[in-house]
Amino acid sequence: MDLKKEQLLDIYKKMCTIRAFESKIVEIFAAGKIPGFVHLYLGEEAVATGVCANLETKDFIASTHRGHGHLIAKGGDLKSMMAEVFGRTTGYCKGKGGSMHIADVDLGILGANGIVGAGMPIATGAAFACKYKNNGAVAVAFFGDGASDRATFHEALNLASTWKLPVVFLCENNGWAISNSQKTHQNITDISDRASGYGIPGVSVDGNDVIAVYEAAGAAIERARKGDGPTLVECKTWRHRGHFEGDPGAYKDPKDQEEWLKKDPIPRLEKNLLKLNYAVQADLDKIKADTEADIEEAVKFAESSPLPDPQELFTDVYAD
Amino acid sequence: MASVGIIANPASGKDIRRLVAYGICFDNLEKVNIVKRCLLALAVTGVDRVVYMPDYYGIVPRAVEGLAKAHHLSLDIVEADMEMTGTQIDSAQAALAMNQAGIGCIITLGGDGTNRMVAKNCGDVPLLPISTGTNNVFPQMVEGTIAGLAAGAVACGLADFPAVHRTKKIVVLKNGKPVDMALIDAVVLKDIFIGSRAIWDEERIRKVVVTRGEPDNIGISSIAGNLHPIGITESKGMAIDLGPGNISLMAPLAPGLIRPIQVAAYKILEIGEEINGEKGPLVIALDGEREVEVGEGEEVSFQLTFEGPRVADPRLVLRQAVAKGYSQGEQAMKKLHRLKEEN
Numbered sequence: 001m002d003l004k005k006e007q008l009l010d011i012y013k014k015m016c017t018i019r020a021f022e023s024k025i026v027e028i029f030a031a032g033k034i035p036g037f038v039h040l041y042l043g044e045e046a047v048a049t050g051v052c053a054n055l056e057t058k059d060f061i062a063s064t065h066r067g068h069g070h071l072i073a074k075g076g077d078l079k080s081m082m083a084e085v086f087g088r089t090t091g092y093c094k095g096k097g098g099s100m101h102i103a104d105v106d107l108g109i110l111g112a113n114g115i116v117g118a119g120m121p122i123a124t125g126a127a128f129a130c131k132y133k134n135n136g137a138v139a140v141a142f143f144g145d146g147a148s149d150r151a152t153f154h155e156a157l158n159l160a161s162t163w164k165l166p167v168v169f170l171c172e173n174n175g176w177a178i179s180n181s182q183k184t185h186q187n188i189t190d191i192s193d194r195a196s197g198y199g200i201p202g203v204s205v206d207g208n209d210v211i212a213v214y215e216a217a218g219a220a221i222e223r224a225r226k227g228d229g230p231t232l233v234e235c236k237t238w239r240h241r242g243h244f245e246g247d248p249g250a251y252k253d254p255k256d257q258e259e260w261l262k263k264d265p266i267p268r269l270e271k272n273l274l275k276l277n278y279a280v281q282a283d284l285d286k287i288k289a290d291t292e293a294d295i296e297e298a299v300k301f302a303e304s305s306p307l308p309d310p311q312e313l314f315t316d317v318y319a320d
Numbered sequence: 321m322a323s324v325g326i327i328a329n330p331a332s333g334k335d336i337r338r339l340v341a342y343g344i345c346f347d348n349l350e351k352v353n354i355v356k357r358c359l360l361a362l363a364v365t366g367v368d369r370v371v372y373m374p375d376y377y378g379i380v381p382r383a384v385e386g387l388a389k390a391h392h393l394s395l396d397i398v399e400a401d402m403e404m405t406g407t408q409i410d411s412a413q414a415a416l417a418m419n420q421a422g423i424g425c426i427i428t429l430g431g432d433g434t435n436r437m438v439a440k441n442c443g444d445v446p447l448l449p450i451s452t453g454t455n456n457v458f459p460q461m462v463e464g465t466i467a468g469l470a471a472g473a474v475a476c477g478l479a480d481f482p483a484v485h486r487t488k489k490i491v492v493l494k495n496g497k498p499v500d501m502a503l504i505d506a507v508v509l510k511d512i513f514i515g516s517r518a519i520w521d522e523e524r525i526r527k528v529v530v531t532r533g534e535p536d537n538i539g540i541s542s543i544a545g546n547l548h549p550i551g552i553t554e555s556k557g558m559a560i561d562l563g564p565g566n567i568s569l570m571a572p573l574a575p576g577l578i579r580p581i582q583v584a585a586y587k588i589l590e591i592g593e594e595i596n597g598e599k600g601p602l603v604i605a606l607d608g609e610r611e612v613e614v615g616e617g618e619e620v621s622f623q624l625t626f627e628g629p630r631v632a633d634p635r636l637v638l639r640q641a642v643a644k645g646y647s648q649g650e651q652a653m654k655k656l657h658r659l660k661e662e663n
């Protein structure tokens with residue numbers, strides 16, 4: 001595993017940026033400054049960051065309702081993201097999509113998605129296009145444990161494995177499908193076990209260890225890029241917050257929450273960076289402060305941007 | 321009262337070696353099936369009680385629940401007295417609980433890594449390891465029914481040396497203090513992170529210390545096996561430095577991954593001998609998994625001992641048991657009748 005100091009510090013910065021973005025959303029949502037629902041990625045930062053650190057701009061991702069982390073990790077613009085969450089015209093979707101519809105096709109971000117499990121067929125289609133064009137690009141579909149129960153999971157994995165498409169199915173198993181614990185909706189515990197039903201490899205990995213995610217996703221992405229077909233990678237993780245902001249998460253056992261908070265991916269990486277003398281605490285503090293400043297700037301940009309004119313309801317409805 | 325423990329690792333056989341090599345995909349359903357076969361066999365050997373490690377999948381409870389009604393067992397099947405963490409620590413905790421409960425034999429389902437955790441706390445309780453992992457030098461590819469029969473025979477006192485024998489281990493010392501152990505191999509890697517744990521890339525290996533090595537091993541110990549084989553009961557081990565040298569060989573480092581190895585030097589180790597002088601930063605892999613991070617300024621050493629766990633060889637155990645008449649005559653029929661009556 002050849003992660004250099006600069007790469008690791010970049011990964012750390014990405015994780016801190018996601019943390020700062022989502023923490024700010026907690027604050028502004030509570031203050032009633034943003035419309036609509038938000039599903040936050042707090043606690044799962046290692047997954048998106050570890051996966052996307054293996055991707056190139058030409059590669060595609062299909063995201064979920066909990067998509068901010070994926071978008072930031074793939075290089076999404078913070079100001080355009082924040083403006084979209086605020087519903088402003090400078091946002092990615094001109095303020096008409098909100099948190100769950102942010103996309104940036106130029107960066108290979110095929111969109112967050114309000115429909116659970118809908119990203120898998122989209123990524124499979126993108127992977128078909130990559131194979132058809134023979135451009136060496138790959139697609140990654142992020143989805144949760146609940147989404148792996150949906151028909152789209154079967155359809156996408158079945159087709160992708162049959163056609164040997166360059167796609168990675170990346171399950172973020174945070175143990176909760178909205179408020180349903182995994183054991184109440186699945187008779188298995190390791191979603192990677194489902195891979196054998198499609199004749200593809202499946203692995204489970206500690207989703208709160210960004211190095212472990214980077215390695216496993218890297219191996220899966222390399223397989224896809226070399227033409228060896230799809231892989232199912234399960235990252236076991238935990239969301240710190242409720243399903244959406246406003247959900248107090250009362251269904252979670254406080255003991256579980258406490259145990260998982262001890263496995264928070266950001267302090268784990270910090271510990272490694274300090275131990276290896278890749279950084280001193282002051283360096284890490286500066287990175288955090290810088291990311292928080294970036295987010296403040298994004299908020300200012302969003303707040304100073306105009307709301308869409310009501311007439312905008314009738315634009316962008318149909319393609320020309 | 322004869323009792324047997326079952327430690328079935330729900331996480332074995334699922335790591336990155338299914339991507340970077342061709343590791344077996346062992347889903348938990350098959351582990352449940354193996355345990356079913358073990359339980360049915362244990363029921364006819366005279367074992368009264370089975371103590372099992374709780375796990376997040378529920379391998380043993382699912383096995384009990386999944387048996388056909390006609391195969392209902394009257395064995396006393398209880399969970400080990402321990403708190404489940406859902407991590408590899410559970411295997412060590414379960415072994416401790418079983419050791420303290422006076423269990424006669426522990427069946428393990430896992431690979432070398434699982435058995436390493438069990439071996440930390442099992443004391444003198446013999447292990448009967450069934451292979452469900454990726455690198456399987458310590459456990460055997462044994463059918464569940466046969467494993468159950470053999471474990472039952474051990475627990476009922478029908479087998480002894482050499483069917484049940486002591487194994488070797490490597491004690492890992494950091495700055496002179498023991499910090500961990502390995503049953504098969506300890507490997508010094510150029511890595512700096514534990515990450516996804518598995519090892520498969522020979523370019524990253526600096527040094528290998530083994531308790532044994534056969535050409536038919538899979539994993540790092542196969543380097544020793546293809547250099548100078550060392551058997552399970554031989555009072556020696558080996559330390560190998562990898563790098564440019566006069567010896568080149570091929571070895572199956574992971575399933576399907578037969579790699580060229582350059583050996584700079586090697587040394588046969590005597591029991592008690594210590595290998596010193598590996599300085600951090602580096603990572604030590606134990607029995608195929610990256611486990612110990614050694615920081616800058618820290619030094620690690622390895623000591624070979626013959627104080628590993630006792631292990632039961634199912635074929636030899638059953639031969640001894642047959643010689644003692646366990647499967648013949650009135651007693652054997654009574655055991656079968658017992659099962660039949662229970663049904």
